[in-house]
Amino acid sequence: MPTDTLPPWLDHQAIDKALGRESAPDNAELRDILDKSLALESLSIQEAAALMRVSDPEHLVLLMNTADQVKQKVYGDRIVLSAPLHISNYCGSECLYCANRRGNTTVARKYMTPPEMREAGRKLIRQGHKRVILVSGQLPNAEVEYLEEAVSVLYTVFDGMGEIRRVNVNVGPLKPEEYAILQAADVGTVLIYQDTYHEASYRAAHVSGPKSDYLGRLHAPDTAFQAGVGDVGLGLLLGLGPWQYDLLAVMLHAAHLTRVYDAGSRTVSMHRLRPVPGGGFEVPYPLSDGEYLRCVAIARLAVPYTGIVLTTKEPAGLWRDGCNVGCSQLLTGSVANPYESWNEAPGEKIPFPIGEDCHVDEVVRFLLEEARHLPSFCTACPRLGRSGPEFLSMVQECGMKSQCGPNSIASFMEFLLNYATPYTRQMGEKLISEKLDGLPGPERGAAERLLQKVRSGRMDEFI
Ligand code: SF4
Structure with missing residues (x-):
């Protein structure tokens, strides 16, 4: 692709057109867009532009809450x-x-x-x-x-x-x-x-x-x-x-x-x-x-x-x-x-x-x-050589929670044991125990096995 011309994907006109509409989305349109996000589909620029026009305070709260749910x-x-x-x-x-x-x-x-x-x-x-x-x-x-x-x-x-x-x-x-x-x-x-x-x-x-x-x-x-x-x-x-x-x-x-x-x-x-x-x-x-x-x-x-x-x-x-x-x-x-x-x-x-x-x-x-x-502080993906398409397909197929949940907990425990101030460590350990309670069985088991290793002095543990 020539590098001295505007790349075709950057369609200035399409962006201007999407931003040119003025009316806020109604209930149904907003719901459809947010449902699409909740289904973890990427939005079109027209849909994202519609979210920029949301003005009703309740709709705005819904937008923010849905973003949190997607995350x-x-x-x-x-x-x-x-x-x-x-x-x-x-x-x-x-x-x-x-x-x-x-x-x-x-x-x-x-x-x-x-x-x-x-x-x-x-x-x-x-x-x-x-x-x-x-x-x-x-x-x-x-x-x-x-x-x-x-x-x-x-x-x-x-x-x-x-x-x-x-x-x-x-x-x-x-x-x-x-x-x-x-x-x-x-x-x-x-x-x-x-x-x-x-x-x-x-x-x-x-x-x-x-x-x-x-x-x-x-x-x-x-x-x-x-x-x-x-x-x-x-x-x-x-x-x-x-x-x-x-x-x-x-x-x-x-x-x-x-x-x-x-x-x-x-x-x-x-x-x-x-x-x-x-x-x-x-x-x-x-x-x-x-x-x-x-x-x-x-x-x-x-x-x-x-x-x-x-x-x-x-x-x-x-x-x-x-x-x-x-x-x-x-x-x-x-x-x-x-x-x-x-x-x-x-x-x-x-x-x-x-x-x-x-x-x-x-x-x-x-x-x-x-x-x-x-x-x-998890770095499991690079340690396992997961990048680019492999990383994206892993996330799309099974989300990041099943492996990343336990790995993140283990990396956080490593931080708490070795670097945190006593107060932070106390709060962190309490949070880990609450998060463990909320994990489904297999993930909880994996997290507990990793935690056991970290507590016994092994570092850089992940699945
Ligand atoms: S943003 Fe700052 S550091 Fe970066 S190229 Fe420009 S002047 Fe240099």
């Missing part, structure tokens, strides 16, 4: 936790909203060295993390070898009883052979955020450098799959373009990936644009908290099998509300500050901005307060 059906109570790790903030692009942009002279620049990566990895492991997402700026020459080295360094860091078991990378467009290098290094999901699919908004915010190539970025997930990458994740930076447009566009993108590669998008990350040091950039299409939650809920209803990823950069109450309307993964705990030394950069510039600076124990405790979300 429960596919993922159960699990919220998977991952830590972003910013390894470099050098960047060749000028994206007006980003602190890393080439022209921002108020931040100190840094490449993390392998010993620093090792130390950062240890700090994350000491919090209990098992999953890391590598984040860096986008350089004219992508320096894939640097990323490859970071992946291998992190896979070889151990601290006490723990290690990093899955390393995902957040990258832009690469050459096929570069994606292949990452795949050979055993990366988990390759995350390629489009940020906004709205072409005028994209071009206005990305003024120069590699990321200003709107079309190149749209085609990058295809290149990644064709190069043999197992899992690709998509992402939005909400507020950069109209959220309604971006949500429908990312649905079309995910549908295209499912159609062509049988794998779909493993995740859709949904982060809101936030002010950054050296900023001065006005969010072009700001979303209220209510709109943000509705956007998350509609995404869950529209692409039921896709992981929906939020960040604890959002206010605590809001990301927890997000977990109640369809979010299945949280980014958090970037800092055990791996960048202490970055703060000593010469010239008293503002240190590299770090985002998700909650300690994972605080996040877990906050999730446990509602006694319904089960924090998960």
Whole structure:
């Protein structure tokens, strides 16, 4: 497929037409759409657009509750936790909203060295993390070898009883052979955020450098799959373009990936644009908290099998509300500050901005307060080599609960025994015992067998 033309799946006219209707769905139409989601079928963009027009407060509550039910059906109570790790903030692009942009002279620049990566990895492991997402700026020459080295360094860091078991990378467009290098290094999901699919908004915010190539970025997930990458994740930076447009566009993108590669998008990350040091950039299409939650809920209803990823950069109450309307993964705990030394950069510039600076124990405790979300550190799928089409068909055929329920409980117990504060451990053990009571016999048996092994000191147990 040529990469210098608009891909056929991104049908701007169809999106505009779907968003052009004005009337809210009536009872029957709303019920039909929600029933389709409950049957775990993907929605059309017309149906998702209808959900955007829901205005009746009772209908809105129904929409949110149904999103939660869909999430429960596919993922159960699990919220998977991952830590972003910013390894470099050098960047060749000028994206007006980003602190890393080439022209921002108020931040100190840094490449993390392998010993620093090792130390950062240890700090994350000491919090209990098992999953890391590598984040860096986008350089004219992508320096894939640097990323490859970071992946291998992190896979070889151990601290006490723990290690990093899955390393995902957040990258832009690469050459096929570069994606292949990452795949050979055993990366988990390759995350390629489009940020906004709205072409005028994209071009206005990305003024120069590699990321200003709107079309190149749209085609990058295809290149990644064709190069043999197992899992690709998509992402939005909400507020950069109209959220309604971006949500429908990312649905079309995910549908295209499912159609062509049988794998779909493993995740859709949904982060809101936030002010950054050296900023001065006005969010072009700001979303209220209510709109943000509705956007998350509609995404869950529209692409039921896709992981929906939020960040604890959002206010605590809001990301927890997000977990109640369809979010299945949280980014958090970037800092055990791996960048202490970055703060000593010469010239008293503002240190590299770090985002998700909650300690994972605080996040877990906050999730446990509602006694319904089960924090998960599970990495069974990558350990078993399940990715892409194999992962999707497993989820579609039997849902994620039968294996993932017991595996998540075991991974959570591993966290509680080795990393949690006493209070969190007490709350967590209580929750596990309640969740066991709610499991069907075979799953309960499997979970109890795994728990027995973890309690006896065995780690990384899964089925
Ligand atoms: S390419 Fe990424 S890191 Fe660089 S300025 Fe743009 S958004 Fe920031």
